[in-house]
Amino acid sequence: MIRALAAALGLALAAAPPARAEEPAAPDAARERFEKLSPEEKEALRERWRAFKSLPPERQVELREKLERLRSLPPERRAEIVRNYRAFKQLPPRERREVLDRFRRFREMSPERRAQLRANLGQILEASPRERARYLENLRRWREMSPDERERARERFRERRGGRR
Numbered sequence: 001m002i003r004a005l006a007a008a009l010g011l012a013l014a015a016a017p018p019a020r021a022e023e024p025a026a027p028d029a030a031r032e033r034f035e036k037l038s039p040e041e042k043e044a045l046r047e048r049w050r051a052f053k054s055l056p057p058e059r060q061v062e063l064r065e066k067l068e069r070l071r072s073l074p075p076e077r078r079a080e081i082v083r084n085y086r087a088f089k090q091l092p093p094r095e096r097r098e099v100l101d102r103f104r105r106f107r108e109m110s111p112e113r114r115a116q117l118r119a120n121l122g123q124i125l126e127a128s129p130r131e132r133a134r135y136l137e138n139l140r141r142w143r144e145m146s147p148d149e150r151e152r153a154r155e156r157f158r159e160r161r162g163g164r165r
Helices: 002-014 027-035 039-053 057-072 075-090 093-108 111-126 129-144 147-160
Strands: none
Touching: 039 057, 057 075, 075 093
């Protein structure tokens, strides 16, 4: 819950225009933006602020650093991140958990394995629609297999490749 609140706070703040290094953000400008919000938006912002302030100081620092990194990105990249976040939030809770679990497993992989997966994905994305459809059908069949069937399929694949891993 706190992680989601912190992420929401970060993205809400990221949507604000970035502060320029040579021009510190004027408190009056922030107050003007706040005053233009609806009462519901003001209360939601206050609630996010309270949630942020309830976090441990080291987590607040971490979130501020992430916000600064986000603000330093080009506007197109920030907009892409916001779109992806909104799409993620619209997923059903079960699918969100699956996405987070996959992301966690991906981050735990070795850099070599992550690079291999990225290269494989690049090949799939560059493939013809017919090849992509074939890949998706194979993936569907793989997911329907039992663990024993998958192991037998791996063995056959290794034999075809000459025992290489």
